Amino acid sequence: MCELCRTTHQRASIARRTLLQSAAGAVASLAIAPGVLAAPVKAPPKPQNVLSPDAALARLMKGNDRYVHGNSSRYDFKHEREALSAGQNPFAAILSCADSRIAPEFCFDTARGDVFVCRVAGNFTNDDILASLEYAVQVLNTPLIMVLGHEACGAVDATIKSIKDGTTLPGHLPALVAAITPAVKAAQGESGDLLTNAIRENVKLNVDKLKNTGPILTSFVGDKKIRVVGGVYKLKTGRVELVA
Numbered sequence: 001m002c003e004l005c006r007t008t009h010q011r012a013s014i015a016r017r018t019l020l021q022s023a024a025g026a027v028a029s030l031a032i033a034p035g036v037l038a039a040p041v042k043a044p045p046k047p048q049n050v051l052s053p054d055a056a057l058a059r060l061m062k063g064n065d066r067y068v069h070g071n072s073s074r075y076d077f078k079h080e081r082e083a084l085s086a087g088q089n090p091f092a093a094i095l096s097c098a099d100s101r102i103a104p105e106f107c108f109d110t111a112r113g114d115v116f117v118c119r120v121a122g123n124f125t126n127d128d129i130l131a132s133l134e135y136a137v138q139v140l141n142t143p144l145i146m147v148l149g150h151e152a153c154g155a156v157d158a159t160i161k162s163i164k165d166g167t168t169l170p171g172h173l174p175a176l177v178a179a180i181t182p183a184v185k186a187a188q189g190e191s192g193d194l195l196t197n198a199i200r201e202n203v204k205l206n207v208d209k210l211k212n213t214g215p216i217l218t219s220f221v222g223d224k225k226i227r228v229v230g231g232v233y234k235l236k237t238g239r240v241e242l243v244a
């Protein structure tokens with residue numbers, strides 16, 4: 001073998017070895033991937049947030065009661081920061097509408113590190129929201145998920161109008177309409193105010209969807225490690241009424 005061929009051969013060998021090592025590394029990473037989703041072994045930064053699903057719901061509703069009556073707590077955000085810099089263990093995850101009047105942290109009188117909040121106009125589930133809630137449950141050990149709708153929801157109202165008038169909304173708004181349409185259809189056969197009923201149906205449908213979407217949430221619900229509930233926020237009083 002000439003010098004040039006030998007050098008080329010050696011280079012090819014090194015390149016092949018490097019590739020194989022990289023591939024082995026990638027496989028090893030994949031092999032430990034499930035471990036990444038395992039619960040953290042370190043002590044939770046907020047031990048008071050380690051609760052059963054029922055106790056988490058009771059705490060959430062007590063917080064709402066304080067908020068309704070104007071007795072919200074004062075929070076020491078400054079001293080809290082250091083404890084939370086190492087991690088989080090929120091006791092509830094909230095899927096809320098993006099409406100600026102809701103503010104889940106306020107309406108349940110909670111501090112930072114207490115509630116894991118996902119917000120989208122119309123408080124519906126999609127793959128991104130689902131993945132976020134799976135993370136809260138699987139990794140952060142959150143025992144409760146609440147889908148939180150609210151009175152006079154503009155996203156639900158726009159969906160009703162779009163269906164009624166047969167119009168297509170501009171931009172990306174049709175995506176919201178598509179997601180909320182099943183709730184409006186479910187409410188159309190009910191007596192009473194269509195908007196109020198559709199808001200409630202939207203919460204219920206999304207609670208069902210979260211409970212029945214596997215593999216993570218279905219399994220945790222089946223093992224009674226989490227609860228998935230639904231509420232509607234009343235704009236004038238601030239009261240959250242459980243509907244599912």
Ligand SMILES: [Zn+2]
Pocket residue numbers: 097098099121122123150152153154155156
């Ligand atoms: Zn809304």
